[in-house]
Amino acid sequence: MxxxxxxxxxxxxxxxxxxxAAEFCYVSQPTLSAxxxxxxxSLGVSLIERTNKNVFITPLGKEIVEKAKQLLNQADELIxxxxxxxNPLAGALRxxxxxTIAPYxxxxxxxxxxxxxxxxxxxxxxxxxxxxxxKMNDGELDMLILAVPxxxxxxxxxxxxxxxxxxxxxxxxxxxxxxSVSLNDIHDETILLLEEGHCLRDHALEFCxxxxxxxxxAFRATSLETLRQMVASKAGITLLPALAVDNKxxxxxxxxxxxxxxxxxxxxxxxxxxxxxxxxxxxxxxxxTELIKTCIPHExxx
Amino acid sequence: MxxxxxxxxxxxxxxxxxxxAAEFCYVSQPTLSAxxxxxxxSLGVSLIERTNKNVFITPLGKEIVEKAKQLLNQADELIxxxxxxxNPLAGALRxxxxxTIAPYxxxxxxxxxxxxxxxxxxxxxxxxxxxxxxKMNDGELDMLILAVPxxxxxxxxxxxxxxxxxxxxxxxxxxxxxxSVSLNDIHDETILLLEEGHCLRDHALEFCxxxxxxxxxAFRATSLETLRQMVASKAGITLLPALAVDNKxxxxxxxxxxxxxxxxxxxxxxxxxxxxxxxxxxxxxxxxTELIKTCIPHExxx
DNA sequence: TCGATGCAATAGATTTTATCTATGATAAAA
DNA sequence: TTTTATCATAGATAAAATCTATTGCATCGA
Numbered sequence: 001m002x003x004x005x006x007x008x009x010x011x012x013x014x015x016x017x018x019x020x021a022a023e024f025c026y027v028s029q030p031t032l033s034a035x036x037x038x039x040x041x042s043l044g045v046s047l048i049e050r051t052n053k054n055v056f057i058t059p060l061g062k063e064i065v066e067k068a069k070q071l072l073n074q075a076d077e078l079i080x081x082x083x084x085x086x087n088p089l090a091g092a093l094r095x096x097x098x099x100t101i102a103p104y105x106x107x108x109x110x111x112x113x114x115x116x117x118x119x120x121x122x123x124x125x126x127x128x129x130x131x132x133x134x135k136m137n138d139g140e141l142d143m144l145i146l147a148v149p150x151x152x153x154x155x156x157x158x159x160x161x162x163x164x165x166x167x168x169x170x171x172x173x174x175x176x177x178x179x180s181v182s183l184n185d186i187h188d189e190t191i192l193l194l195e196e197g198h199c200l201r202d203h204a205l206e207f208c209x210x211x212x213x214x215x216x217x218a219f220r221a222t223s224l225e226t227l228r229q230m231v232a233s234k235a236g237i238t239l240l241p242a243l244a245v246d247n248k249x250x251x252x253x254x255x256x257x258x259x260x261x262x263x264x265x266x267x268x269x270x271x272x273x274x275x276x277x278x279x280x281x282x283x284x285x286x287x288x289t290e291l292i293k294t295c296i297p298h299e300x301x302x
Numbered sequence: 303m304x305x306x307x308x309x310x311x312x313x314x315x316x317x318x319x320x321x322x323a324a325e326f327c328y329v330s331q332p333t334l335s336a337x338x339x340x341x342x343x344s345l346g347v348s349l350i351e352r353t354n355k356n357v358f359i360t361p362l363g364k365e366i367v368e369k370a371k372q373l374l375n376q377a378d379e380l381i382x383x384x385x386x387x388x389n390p391l392a393g394a395l396r397x398x399x400x401x402t403i404a405p406y407x408x409x410x411x412x413x414x415x416x417x418x419x420x421x422x423x424x425x426x427x428x429x430x431x432x433x434x435x436x437k438m439n440d441g442e443l444d445m446l447i448l449a450v451p452x453x454x455x456x457x458x459x460x461x462x463x464x465x466x467x468x469x470x471x472x473x474x475x476x477x478x479x480x481x482s483v484s485l486n487d488i489h490d491e492t493i494l495l496l497e498e499g500h501c502l503r504d505h506a507l508e509f510c511x512x513x514x515x516x517x518x519x520a521f522r523a524t525s526l527e528t529l530r531q532m533v534a535s536k537a538g539i540t541l542l543p544a545l546a547v548d549n550k551x552x553x554x555x556x557x558x559x560x561x562x563x564x565x566x567x568x569x570x571x572x573x574x575x576x577x578x579x580x581x582x583x584x585x586x587x588x589x590x591t592e593l594i595k596t597c598i599p600h601e602x603x604x
Numbered sequence: 605t606c607g608a609t610g611c612a613a614t615a616g617a618t619t620t621t622a623t624c625t626a627t628g629a630t631a632a633a634a
Numbered sequence: 635t636t637t638t639a640t641c642a643t644a645g646a647t648a649a650a651a652t653c654t655a656t657t658g659c660a661t662c663g664a
Contacts (some may be wrong), residue, residue, distance in 0.1 A: 001381060002304040004622090018641060031623050033641065038621095043384035046582035049441060052630050052640040056441030058582055059394045060387045067380040071373065078369040079303060082345035085362045092361045139351060139358025154660080280348035280360055306651090320612060333652050335612060340650095354611045354659055456631080 003075055005039040006068035008032050012048060013065040016055045088283035090119030096132035096141040097124065100200040100224055101271065104243035105145065108295045109288075116291055120284060128197045136274060142281045143288070144274040147199050156277050160292060161300040164268035165207070165239040167260040168231045175237070176258035183207060183267070190236030192227055195220035203269050204239045232256040241269060242300075270302065305377055307341040308370035310334050314350060315367040318357045390585035392421030398434035398443040399426065402502045402526055403573065406545035407447065410597045418593055422586060430499045438576060444583045445590070446576040449501050459574050462594060463602040466570035467509070467541040469562040470533045477539070478560030485509060485569070492538030494529055497522035505571050506541045534558040543571060544602075572604070 011021035012032070022032040040047050047061035057065060085091050097106065106124065113120055125132065125141060129150055135141045136155060148157060167186065169175045175185055191208050194201040219235060221227040224244050231238055232255070245259050273292075275285050293301060313323035314334070324334040342349050349363035359367060387393050399408065408426065415422055427434065427443060431452055437443045438457060450459060469488065471477045477487055493510050496503040521537060523529040526546050533540055534557070547561050575594075577587050595603060 001377065002306065004304065019639090027622090028624055029641075030625085030643080033643090035622075037642090043381065044388045045384050049578070049580055049582050050641065051578075051580050052642085053632065054439075054441060055641090059396070060384070064380060064384060067376065067383065071376050071380065074369065074373050074376065075303065078366060078373065079345065081369065082347050082362070082366060086346045094361070137356075139356060276351070276353075278351055278353050280351050321610090329651090330653055331612075332614080332654085335614090337651075339613090352612065354613085355661070357612090 001039060001042055003072065005035050006072055008035050009039060009047060009061075010065055010068050010072065012036060012055065013057050013061070016057075018050070018055065087119055088281070089117050089287055090121075092121045092123050093143060093281055093284050093288070094123045094125065094141045096135060096144040096146075097126055098129055098132065098146050098199065099126055100194070100198060100241060100244070101145055101147070102126045103224075104241070105271075105292075105295075108243075109292055112291050112295055113288065117284070117287060120288070129199050130197075133274070136276065139276075142275065142279060143285045145292075146272065146274060147203065147269040148272040149270075150199070150272075150274075152274055154277065155274050157272050157274050158289065159270050159272045159302045160289065161296045161302055162265075162268055162270050163300060164242045164265055165204070165262065166242060166245045167237060167262065168228065168240045168245070169237040169258050169260065170231060170234045171256050171258045173234075173237065173258065175260060178260060180261045180263045182263050186237060192219050192221065192230050192236040192238040194224070194227060195222055200224075200241065200269070207239065207267055228257065239267075303341060303344055305374065307337050308374055310337050311341060311349060311363075312367055312370050312374065314338060314357065315359050315363070318359075320352070320357065389421055390583070391419050391589055392423075394423045394425050395445060395583055395586050395590070396425045396427065396443045398437060398446040398448075399428055400431055400434065400448050400501065401428055402496070402500060402543060402546070403447055403449070404428045405526075406543070407594075407597075410545075411594055414593050414597055415590065419586070419589060422590070431501050432499075435576070438578065441578075444577065444581060445587045447594075448574065448576060449505065449571040450574040451572075452501070452574075452576075454576055456579065457576050458579050459576050460591065461572050461574045461604045462591065463598045463604055464567075464570055464572050465602060466544045466567055467506070467564065468544060468547045469539060469564065470530065470542045470547070471539040471560050471562065472533060472536045473558050473560045475536075475539065475560065477562060480562060482563045482565045484565045488539060494521050494523065494532050494538040494540040496526070496529060497524055502526075502541075502543065502571070509541065509569055530559065541569075 008021065008025055008027075011024050012018060015021040015024065018033055018036075019029045022029040025032060036048065043064070045060055045064075046058055047064055049056040049058055102124070110122070113122055125135065127135075129146050132141060132144050132146065133150065133152055133155070136144055137153065145160075147163075148159060150157075167175060167181050169189075175181050175189075178185070186208065191204065193204055219230060221230060224240060227238050228240070230236065240259070273285065273289055275282070279285065310323065310327055310329075313326050314320060317323040317326065320335055320338075321331045324331040327334060338350065345366070347362055347366075348360055349366055351358040351360055404426070412424070415424055427437065429437075431448050434443060434446050434448065435452065435454055435457070438446055439455065447462075449465075450461065452459075469477060469483050471491075477483055477491075480487070488510065493506065495506055521532060523532060526542065529540050530542070532538065542561070575587065575591055577584070581587065
């Protein structure tokens with residue numbers, strides 16, 4: 001039994017005439033007759049009583065026709081649903097990002113998506129790198145935005161931009177008055193870091209490979225905002241990725257925290273997008289990647 | 303798109319493995335791969351992301367799979383419904399009878415049907431001959447029980463039995479004491495008849511082709527029971543088909559009415575069953591016909 | 605680094621199914 | 635009786651599904 005047969009049956013029940021039903025179905029009358037017969041044989045019942053003069057649908061036939069109509073409606077619905085999802089730039093796109101990117105980059109990107117990819121439904125998932133990479137490998141996410149390098153196995157990685165780090169220090173700190181700072185300047189400072197698992201912690205540590213005791217590393221913030229609060233309360237200094245630093249905050253040296261550029265633009269991290277080589281959302285991912293690039297200062301782009 | 307493709311899709315979504323899904327579906331892996339691909343192409347969307355290592359169902363794929371499952375369940379239901387109706391002696395059998403048969407024959411037959419054809423669902427329709435014949439010709443009834451001869455066009459007619467007529471007269475009528483009566487005996491009597499349209503009226507008139515004035519024919523009962531009441535009230539005499547005459551009433555000459563046999567057994571009517579030559583319920587009709595015969599006095603059978 | 609392994613895709617042949625045209629059979633209508 | 639309308643049948647053909655064998659690719663183990 002297949003859907004086409006049911007369509008033929010319903011057509012006959014509508015027209016009570018094999019020829020007209022066949023015409024309606026764009027097939028020849030013998031074809032339709034044969035398929036109806038096949039359907040009846042496969043079901044093992046008579047659905048239609050026909051002579052060369054009359055076509056009657058049997059009581060059972062009427063019941064089957066009703067069920068067939070429902071079935072066909074559902075099938076049409078399924079097809080319509082698929083058709084509505086044909087636009088490669090539409091539908092759900094499951095995006096994974098890390099906590100040190102999501103709150104700063106997404107508010108910039110989302111409005112752009114709404115504007116330029118209005119049919120895309122971004123589903124955002126935020127977690128640490130290794131977890132979103134696992135979800136990517138399990139086929140549960142379509143696209144990641146994270147800091148590289150990262151062990152991604154066979155996944156495709158495309159570098160997007162280099163995000164500089166800023167030094168964040170209490171406003172009354174001696175470094176706060178310098179135009180720019182160097183790694184040497186922070187050699188003896190107390191560096192505040194995120195808790196284990198955040199890649200930003202590892203990147204920061206890498207730049208500050210200095211003889212800090214474990215005690216000094218005991219401060220382990222759960223988010224950049226916590227870190228910022230700790231700096232404001234003069235617990236130490238830290239490195240913040242540029243996107244987490246509000247432009248105005250830099251210019252006006254506002255509030256309790258002062259943000260300073262490093263003299264070496266290499267100090268920062270590379271942000272990349274990651275996806276499976278065989279992803280079915282390649283189109284949407286590429287388009288979205290381009291969109292992100294337009295939201296980023298040109299000089300950062302790689 | 304056809305149902306088999308959807309089964310393949312659901313299988314892959316269950317096993318996440320083309321080979322195993324193919325095995326489950328009793329087809330080769332290339333077959334299943336090709337059909338899935340065909341399905342995706344026809345829908346114009348990607349449902350499965352596959353490498354030689356992983357098989358992921360896309361978000362849209364999961365939606366389609368859910369719809370496919372519903373569709374397949376409904377299809378299985380349809381098939382099961384048809385299968386349950388395969389027994390030719392089961393299901394609805396639409397039976398038409400005339401008012402002068404139905405109330406007397408059916409109470410005898412129905413218990414027999416319940417006993418010997420327990421799965422048959424007799425749907426009873428009672429109306430005058432020409433109306434049930436029309437319904438038969440329109441395919442709305444499967445089987446008629448009526449008195450012949452009757453103009454049935456191309457319909458099949460099978461005579462069942464000859465039902466004698468009894469004379470029904472008031473108990474104090476002079477004919478009520480005779481063992482049997484002849485047509486001559488009723489020549490000058492007032493014959494009470496049913497209203498126009500009942501074949502019994504025509505049959506009775508046929509036997510009594512006598513010079514009754516229109517006035518005398520003015521009594522036109524709507525049912526045999528009305529007719530019986532009129533006899534009881536001594537308005538005249540009438541002919542009643544044997545099935546409408548309770549056996550006890552004959553023996554004991556009970557109540558106000560006396561029933562007398564005719565000396566000529568030809569005085570009566572032939573009861574037949576009628577069906578379309580191409581009816582799909584031939585089996586049930588034949589079986590039921592046999593059943594009816596067992597309920598009828600042997601000497602009546604034709 | 606190199607075969608071995610597992611898996612989906614591809615190729616080509618084959619079988620099955622659907623479809624077509626032409627014709628037959630039958631009953632009603634002219 | 636001929637014509638017409640209608641569904642069924644026959645035989646040929648086209649389309650589709652399916653099979654076996656193989657390829658290509660990535661992973662795993664030595």
